[in-house]
Amino acid sequence: MTSTPKAGPTPSPACRADAGPLLVALLSGDEAAALCILRRAREEGLDLACIARVLLEPALSQVGEMWYRGEVNEAEEHLATALASRALSRIAATIPPPPPGAPRIVFSCLAGEFHELGTRVATEIAREAGWDAENLGANVPRAALLRFVAQRRPRAVGLSLSLAAHVPECVRTVAEIRHEAPGTAVLVGGGAFRRDAALRELVRADAVHATVEELRDWLRGNLPGGVADAAAPAPPCCLPASFHEKLARPRR
Template sequence: MTHTASTAMIERGDRLWQAILAGDEHAAAGIAFAALDEGLGIEDVLLELIAPVQAKIGQEWAANRISIAQEHATTAINDRLIAALTGDPAARVEPRRGRITVACIDGEWHGLPARLLSEVLRLRGWQIDFLGATVPTPHLIAHLHLAGPDAVALSSSIATRLPAAHATIIACQAAGVPVLAGGAAFAGDGRYACMLGANG
């Protein structure tokens, strides 16, 4: 991305942040779809526009600059933006690369990062089973036996869920399914995922 393009994306991000903070879903959608009209791909809008704004939501909540209610409301707008962007028939990509189950660790309620991952993988040609937030391990294992995915991607944003993540990783591998683990709980470089035995 060029400096000019990067600056434009930062400006879009600032405008998107202001729109969702104000609860203006129509303005937020206008910003996201305008980026598509200007030539950006859906994946770029998801990863370079919506994801950084979602990260800012978490940072602002952690710093006590927005309330839990604001965090939920802004996240809900981002979730609907993702659905609108990826629900367009023009965004459909036929699965050609295999199947991945994406789920949040039991007790992990922050499902949007896993949702973003799911949609990006779909755009890249994977068949995705997105199970959402706080998936109990026994139910996840039952799904793996039923669906037979090539891998499972586990998400967690909160470090206190790492013991549960460890147990889930072991259970998935015992079911014969390789595990990818990601999210803020596993550190930016993924070192805790490796320490807990994930395959990637």
């Protein structure tokens, strides 16, 4: 982020309560503390979708608001993002490789879209759900993405956008994927839809997910034989009180 920040919205108190310790760890460059928080959430039985919603998204959203208010600069924001990404990779390292025959999904940022941490998180959520998932990362030119999808024919493509200004590019990309690779499901998601759910109406995708739980449930429901799985109760998606008690204890 490079423009001059102005006054911005304040997050809800609930957001702060959950994301606070992680926010402090990310902004102070304390990788061990960040990892410890995510690992403890894992030990409490939270899946990656829940960890993303109650910890990563609020903490990074808070970083964005602080940047907007001029309380952190670009270097500090880059540090926080890099650390969050590394801690995520570490906790996701325990996910087993996809089973033979797992359906393939490819996540990608649209052309011009540089917010790629979300696609990393979405990719790990898909792997945890049993998909063979890949992430193409930031700013993928539309022609390159189309060629990739047409040649490799994944079961699904997940397009990510954080900026509402990228909705027209998204509409074009969805239409062209449908033309080049009929049969490939096109999912759309990212911060833009969390901030403005009305944008969902504009994008003619097979599914537009405003929350990661929606993505997780779609992935579970669209595995071969996944209908029964989708009907199974999803794990709780809030941090139990014991999590905060654990956080207060000294680290192992």
